[in-house]
Amino acid sequence: MSKLAIKGGTPLRDIKKHPWPCWPVWNGGEKKVLAEVLDSAVWSYNGPKELEFVKAWAKFCGTRYALAAANGTVTLQMALEALDVGFGDEVIVPGLTWQATAAAILDVNAVPVLVDVEEDSWCVDPKAIESAITARTRAIIPVHLYGCIADMDAVMQIARINDLKVIEDCAHQHGSEWQGKKVGSIGDIGSFSMQLSKILTAGEGGALTTSDENLWTKLDALRNCGRRPEINPAVEDKGSGQYADEGDLIQSGNYRLTEFQAAILLKGLKRLPRQNRIRSQNAVYLNDLLQKIPGILPMKRDSRVTEQAYFNFTFRYREEEFNDLPVMQFREALSKELGLPVEPCYQPLNDCSLYRPLTKKRYRISEDHRKEIDPARHRLPLCEKVYSRQSVAFHHSVLMGTRADMDQIVDAIVKIRTNLDDLTAKRKP
Numbered sequence: 001m002s003k004l005a006i007k008g009g010t011p012l013r014d015i016k017k018h019p020w021p022c023w024p025v026w027n028g029g030e031k032k033v034l035a036e037v038l039d040s041a042v043w044s045y046n047g048p049k050e051l052e053f054v055k056a057w058a059k060f061c062g063t064r065y066a067l068a069a070a071n072g073t074v075t076l077q078m079a080l081e082a083l084d085v086g087f088g089d090e091v092i093v094p095g096l097t098w099q100a101t102a103a104a105i106l107d108v109n110a111v112p113v114l115v116d117v118e119e120d121s122w123c124v125d126p127k128a129i130e131s132a133i134t135a136r137t138r139a140i141i142p143v144h145l146y147g148c149i150a151d152m153d154a155v156m157q158i159a160r161i162n163d164l165k166v167i168e169d170c171a172h173q174h175g176s177e178w179q180g181k182k183v184g185s186i187g188d189i190g191s192f193s194m195q196l197s198k199i200l201t202a203g204e205g206g207a208l209t210t211s212d213e214n215l216w217t218k219l220d221a222l223r224n225c226g227r228r229p230e231i232n233p234a235v236e237d238k239g240s241g242q243y244a245d246e247g248d249l250i251q252s253g254n255y256r257l258t259e260f261q262a263a264i265l266l267k268g269l270k271r272l273p274r275q276n277r278i279r280s281q282n283a284v285y286l287n288d289l290l291q292k293i294p295g296i297l298p299m300k301r302d303s304r305v306t307e308q309a310y311f312n313f314t315f316r317y318r319e320e321e322f323n324d325l326p327v328m329q330f331r332e333a334l335s336k337e338l339g340l341p342v343e344p345c346y347q348p349l350n351d352c353s354l355y356r357p358l359t360k361k362r363y364r365i366s367e368d369h370r371k372e373i374d375p376a377r378h379r380l381p382l383c384e385k386v387y388s389r390q391s392v393a394f395h396h397s398v399l400m401g402t403r404a405d406m407d408q409i410v411d412a413i414v415k416i417r418t419n420l421d422d423l424t425a426k427r428k429p
């Protein structure tokens with residue numbers, strides 16, 4: 001077989017001739033609505049596009065309510081605040097996630113308790129949740145990571161037994177379904193990110209879902225400087241101002257989204273089901289081929305998953321089956337063959353360059369608190385193993401390609417396997 005691209009050979013894919021699908025996706029429809037919003041002079045603050053979006057988002061997610069917000073970090077923070085989580089409380093969170101999931105807990109002065117994940121889904125391990133529960137635990141944040149859904153049956157059962165709240169971090173999973181229920185509709189609150197790389201995006205943005213009117217009321221006030229909700233999209237006919245009640249006023253800030261973003265999200269939402277279908281079909285096809293390659297382990301597809309959305313496509317790699325070629329070099333070789341970034345999973349949060357709670361003065365509440373928020377106190381052997389030895393990930397836009405594109409990913413891995421001697425020869429004794 002031909003020489004590997006990483007060794008100066010010709011890459012399997014000529015990306016000048018055959019670029020990978022672009023992300024984000026837009027057309028003249030977006031340009032039109034952006035101009036409409038511009039001309040309307042209503043650029044923010046409960047505008048018609050935002051109201052239309054939150055209604056559509058609640059319907060899509062199967063919840064009574066949805067809210068739009070600035071990003072998927074502040075949505076987590078607001079969810080914690082709406083559930084009255086704060087100083088003295090502990091919140092259980094998987095150690096393998098984007099730093100925001102844990103940082104939001106720090107920002108409400110609670111203690112993130114990092115727990116390990118399941119090796120075949122990279123989502124929180126329910127047994128690890130159970131072992132981490134203390135008298136101070138108030139909530140769990142399961143993260144539906146990349147292309148897997150956390151075991152929500154187990155999470156909800158643990159929450160029920162221990163009287164804990166559940167915030168689903170759905171930043172990666174707009175449209176995934178667990179036993180026929182959309183993610184974001186299973187726990188108390190769902191939190192979504194609409195940042196540029198996400199499968200529904202307005203460049204930046206976030207959303208919250210809940211079916212609890214009380215929580216919705218609090219969340220709406222939290223995102224809007226503590227103001228009581230003016231319009232309840234679920235019961236519009238009651239008119240505005242009905243929630244104003246001096247006694248209920250709370251402290252908060254501005255976490256609102258603009259009308260421009262809401263308009264873009266409405267357009268993206270129309271495309272989302274079809275895009276999810278294409279990604280899912282390609283992922284199933286690709287996994288089927290990958291599982292035939294020794295040393296490549298597709299992620300678990302739980303039989304309770306009824307729809308799977310993909311932020312990243314990921315799989316596990318076993319260097320033992322690749323002449324001990326370290327996963328980092330495997331990723332580099334794959335990246336060169338395909339002309340696309342091939343990444344590891346997130347760095348485990350007990351040693352993550354972007355999760356450094358001890359550097360922030362705001363968190364120096366007491367010496368005890370400082371010790372508790374030190375991420376290094378947590379042992380996360382599976383997160384560490386997955387990150388340093390197994391993880392291979394690429395962006396969901398790749399899954400928007402054709403069957404031939406999926407075949408080419410497989411061909412690239414086979415090419416690496418066939419040329420392993422070129423990559424590992426120097427390292428042999």
Ligand SMILES: Cc1ncc(COP(=O)(O)O)c(C=O)c1O
Nearest residue numbers: 071072073098100171193194195
């Ligand atoms: C799992 C997870 N949670 C939360 C966030 C935060 O979202 P945002 O970037 O919109 O603040 C992200 C962003 O990548 C994420 O991946």
